[in-house]
Amino acid sequence: MRKFIIPLLSGLVLGSSAAAATNGQPAAGGGLDKIAAYAGTWKTGTEHFATPFSKAGKESATLRNDCWRSAGYYACDQLVNGDSKALIVFTYDAKDDTYATYPIIAGSGNVQSGKLIIKGNVWTFPWKVTEKGKTSYFRVLNIFMTPDTIEFRQEYSQDQVHWFQMAQGFEQKIDK
Numbered sequence: 001m002r003k004f005i006i007p008l009l010s011g012l013v014l015g016s017s018a019a020a021a022t023n024g025q026p027a028a029g030g031g032l033d034k035i036a037a038y039a040g041t042w043k044t045g046t047e048h049f050a051t052p053f054s055k056a057g058k059e060s061a062t063l064r065n066d067c068w069r070s071a072g073y074y075a076c077d078q079l080v081n082g083d084s085k086a087l088i089v090f091t092y093d094a095k096d097d098t099y100a101t102y103p104i105i106a107g108s109g110n111v112q113s114g115k116l117i118i119k120g121n122v123w124t125f126p127w128k129v130t131e132k133g134k135t136s137y138f139r140v141l142n143i144f145m146t147p148d149t150i151e152f153r154q155e156y157s158q159d160q161v162h163w164f165q166m167a168q169g170f171e172q173k174i175d176k
Contacts, residue, residue, distance in 0.1 A: 031092040031094055032069060032072070032073075032074040032090060032091075032092045033069075034118060035067070035074045035076075035090050035099075036067065036069075036074075037144065037147065038065045038067065038076060039065050039066075039067040039076070039176070040064070040065060040173050040174075040175055040176045041062065041063070041064045041065075041173070041174050041175040042062070042063045042064075042065070042150075042171040042172060042173050042174065043060070043061075043062060043063075043171070043172050043174055044060060044061050044062070044063050044169060044170065044171045044172075045058070045059075045060045045169050045170055046058065046059050046060070046061075046167055046168070046169035047167060047168055047169060048166065048167045049165055049166055049167060049168075051156065051164060051165075051166050052156075053136070053138075053156050053166055054154075054166040054167060061080050061081050062080075062081055062082075062174075063078065063079070063080055063171065064078075064079040064082075065077075065078055065079075066078075066079065072091060072092070073089055073090070073091060074089070074090040074091075074092075075087060075088065075089045075090070076088050076090075083106075084106050085105070085106055086103050086104060086105050086106060087103070087104045087106075088101060088102065088103045088104070089101070089102040089104070090102075090116070098115065098117075099115060099116035099117075099118065100113055100114070100115055100116075101113065101114040101115060101116050101125065102114070114126075114127055121143060121144040121145075122141060122142070122143050122144075123141070123142040123143075123144070124139055124140070124141050124142075125139060125140040125141075125142075126138070126139040127139070135158075136156055136157070136158060137156065137157045137158070137159075137160050138154070138155065138156050138157075139154075139155050139157075139163070140152060140153070140154050140155075141153045141155070147173075148172065148173035149170070149171070149172055149173070150170065150171040151168070151169070151170050152167075152168065152169055152170070152171065153165055153167070153168050154166040154167040154168075
């Protein structure tokens, strides 16, 4: 089972202004500049549900996304309750309007690529896992209710049609 740090990135993160927006839209700007919406310190609350991929429970944390941009990369060091948990690097392909993500989990040395799909105020991080010939699909949805408030869900599916919740929660920005 994959650890779900990315939804809190809130997924995911950046360095320019993530200020005023309307209808839950993060700050203006395109391409990598959109990722700046995740930068800052967030209070989070998560409720996990009992599924084949998750155990029931509740948790809360303080999440800080320390982010910066360098040319064609946007990176965020994600700290949970003061401990660095992951470095997430984002790239953007303007030709296809697509984002790639590269989370590096602290201490693992293992990097796997992922993707981010942004449609309006819904930011989706999808992936799939194949074990013993069976593929399961997963996604984390970050729904920006306002520039400083995110509701998120973690879901799984066997067919990409019927999705089942593994967790839900919120993030409230407390410091930019």
